[in-house]
Amino acid sequence: MSPYLIYGVIVLIFIFISIATGGSAFQEPTTTTASKFNVMLDQGDVDRVVVYNKSEAEVYLTKKALADKRYEKVSKDMLDRESKGPHYTFEIGNDEIFQTKLEKAVQEGKLKEYNFQMKNNWTDIFLTLLPIIVIVGVWIFIMRRMSGGGAGGGGGQIFNIGKSKARLFDEKTDIKTTFKDVAGLEGAKEEIQEIVEFLKNPEKYTNLGGKIPKGALLVGPPGTGKTLLAKAVAGEAKVPFFSLSGSDFVEMFVGVGASRVRDLFKQAKEKAPAIIFIDEIDAVGRARGKNNFSGSNDERENTLNQLLTEMDGFGTNSHVIVLAATNRADVLDKALMRAGRFDRQIFVDLPDIRERKEIFEVHLAPLKKVENLDTDFLAKQTPGFSGADIANVCNEAALIAARKEKTAVDKQDFLDAVDRIVGGLEKKNKIVTPEEKKAIAIHEAGHATVSWMLEHAAPLVKVTIVPRGQSLGAAWYLPEERLIVRPDQMLDEMCATMGGRAAEFVTFGKISTGALSDLEKVSKQARAMVTIYGLNEKLGNVTYYDSSGQSEYSFSKPYSEETAKVIDEEISELIEGQYQRAIKILEENKDKLNQLADILIDKEVIFKDDLEAIFGKRPFDKNLQEETA
The missing domain is CATH 1.20.58.760 (Peptidase M41)
Incomplete structure (x- = not known):
């Protein structure tokens, strides 16, 4: 687009504003004082007065007064046209005394009319900011045209589309989840805690010749606490913790996923020692070459290749640990699972009866429940339940108790909640012969x-x-x-x-x-x-x-x-x-x-x-x- 056309559009917008506002948008009223206004009023130079919010008065002069040299400065607007006003403005004192003065002036014929109004400042603010908004909008448009219309390069575009979307947690961030909030999962917690300890005190391990593991993969059914474990790591670790989802790498533009991986590891290396957590890594780590019958370049494969290189390539840094979570480990690429990348696979299984009791005690803490509630009984009644299921049971029990106008949640409410979750909602109004x-x-x-x-x-x-x-x-x-x-x-x-x-x-x-x-x-x-x-x-x-x-891909x-x-x-x-x-x-x-x-x-x-x-x-x-x- 020609720049002259852009300038022409801007000029037309300003002209439209001028016409729509009667020229007042291009002229600011001159500030005066109450004493000078009294002189103008006594001499009959004031045509009308508008008082806004009982505090600010705007003065419109008569045509005869505007022809006088005394008011030469306010008689013309910015476009050298006759100014329609307001010509002066000033702050009033007592609004009742000022109104009495205006009434007397009207009776004496020195003032045509006056009016008290409530002023809406949004119009003025909009009209003030509109030229700036127009200029910024035109500038963004030009910069997008200059960037070639595509945002698919690296991380240097104007909108930073290639930048990592990872959220950073550090000592300044208020993360309340700790390992105390993670009930059960003793084996998984032990391995995760060891990684945190390594970053806090690496000499304890390196003195014996050990090396820090590159990554740990949390594998298990949905709702067993994989993401919760990562939150606990963020709360416990005194090192920077980058958290994001595997789908954050996926974008419609070519090269963006790989660029975001590079930028993520670059940020982590700058703040090393650091931890990166990728939730639902199967979104980007699926085995390469499967279900790709198009023969075209696969953006997801490029992203995975970059991730593999960053985790264990020539330029990797040993003080960045990658944690990842998935419930579909069978679809992950073998190169991602090998030693040197994800050195440890931590299986987070469904809780047993002892662990369910601990999980119940965590989720029961904020509830108003009856005294001596048997958590052993509740744990026995929920075989095969995950941690998320148990949290749902506790919440459902509280809702059921509230529906029954109870002051505390009791044993029967939990049994009803289990029935509701396992069997579904009762349909007592269903017609059965x-x-x-x-x-x-x-x-x-x-x-x-x-x-x-x-x-x-x-x-x-x-x-x-x-x-x-x-x-x-x-x-x-x-x-x-x-x-x-x-x-x-x-x-x-x-x-x-x-x-x-x-x-x-x-x-x-x-x-x-x-x-x-x-x-x-x-x-x-x-x-x-x-x-x-x-x-x-x-x-x-x-x-x-x-x-x-592999059998699902076999014919x-x-x-x-x-x-x-x-x-x-x-x-x-x-x-x-x-x-x-x-x-x-x-x-x-x-x-x-x-x-x-x-x-x-x-x-x-x-x-x-x-x-x-x-x-x-x-x-x-x-x-x-x-x-x-």
């Missing part, structure tokens, strides 16, 4: 009966036929926390899961679609037994599981068509065998099954005590207190 209610009750009673009769099935906690979420009924169990699982344990669990459909068959002689989730669970478990864990006698000790994740199955047929047959045989086993158990206890279903229809919710009243004490019950001691 008596026949459907009977079928649901028989189905759930079948689950409860079979699980009660089997040694390795999870002990029952609660059964309900109140619809929750997508399900029409639900049963809650308290599974054992096993590190290894044996075939007889898996078969008992499958049999208990098939108990619902089996109860329908035993009672009504026909089945329904209500067992969909049961069939899905059993099918997955049976397939795992046959194809993953090598627990099938016919197939033998073989697994088709690929922990590296062929790791077994033949004959083996596929055997797998399908064995899976079907496993499921049907446990289904027939469940039918046999229920036929032997048909009276008790119907009795339990009648109680369910009546109460809608039954507990362990109701089953004990019908079946007697369960002979397989284990004391969980002894297991956790």
Whole structure:
């Protein structure tokens, strides 16, 4: 664009402002005093007066007065036109006395009119700043044109698009999270603390000839506390801590990701010793060459290549440690995972019962709860829950207690919160016919009966036929926390899961679609037994599981068509065998099954005590207190 055209546009804008404001935008009124105004008023030179906010008066002179040489300075504006005013301005004292003076002048014919108004300063501010805004806008436009229209170079563009987006935490930043706030995760905390200690006191390690690790990768399921650990490092470390997400490197412009990586490590090296934390590193660290069928240059690969070079290349600095977190370690590039880059892989697993108790105590601290709340009981009721799930339970319990107008959160509120999170919201207004209610009750009673009769099935906690979420009924169990699982344990669990459909068959002689989730669970478990864990006698000790994740990119199955047929047959045989086993158990206890279903229809919710009243004490019950001691 021609600069002359830009200048012309600016001139037109100023002319438009002048016309819109009657020329007043190009003329500032002259400041005067109250005594001089009195002289002008007595001589009849004042046409009208406008008082703003009872403190500032603007004076408009008559045309006759403007022709006088005494007012020559205020008679013309900046464009040498006749000034329309205001010509003078001054601060008034007492507004009531000043108004009385103006009224008297009007009565004597020395003043045409006066007016008191509230002044809105925003218009004046806008008109004052508008020329500056226009000039700055034109300057930015010119600079963008000069930069070639692309922001894809390095870090030197006008808008710093290649600069790192990392947030810096140091001793000046108020980070309240420390290792005390991280419950459980003892092994992960120990390794992370060692890295922090190395940066605080490197001589302790280097005196023995050791070297600082280049990086540590936090791997684990979602919600287990990987990012929380990094926050604790930021709170504990007395060194600069750079935090950002893997997606912060990704940009539509070519070369920006690599530029941001260079800039990030440059900043870290300047402040070394320092820590860099990259959350969700799989956004940029995915294995190269996969799913890239376009054949074109991949910006993400360039970013990863730059990251690999910075972590362990010719110009690297040994006093910059990289922490990263991901729950998808299987998709990361092998070059990123090798020793010398991420020297340590710290697995952050789901908490066990002891760690869940510690996590509960952390999240219960800010809640108003009843005295002597049993945290051991709460930990037992939440098997498989992550730290984020437990935080959600505590928050949900507080909300439930507030909904019930309670002054403190009690044990029942936590149980309701677990039910809400696991099963979904109760839908008591859902229309269920008596026949459907009977079928649901028989189905759930079948689950409860079979699980009660089997040694390795999870002990029952609660059964309900109140619809929750997508399900029409639900049963809650308290599974054992096993590190290894044996075939007889898996078969008992499958049999208990098939108990619902089996109860329908035993009672009504026909089945329904209500067992969909049961069939899905059993099918997955049976397939795992046959194809993953090598627990099938016919197939033998073989697994088709690929922990590296490479099989998802393969176009062929790791077994033949004959083996596929055997797998399908064995899976079907496993499921049907446990289904027939469940039918046999229920036929032997048909009276008790119907009795339990009648109680369910009546109460809608039954507990362990109701089953004990019908079946007697369960002979397989284990004391969980002894297991956790």
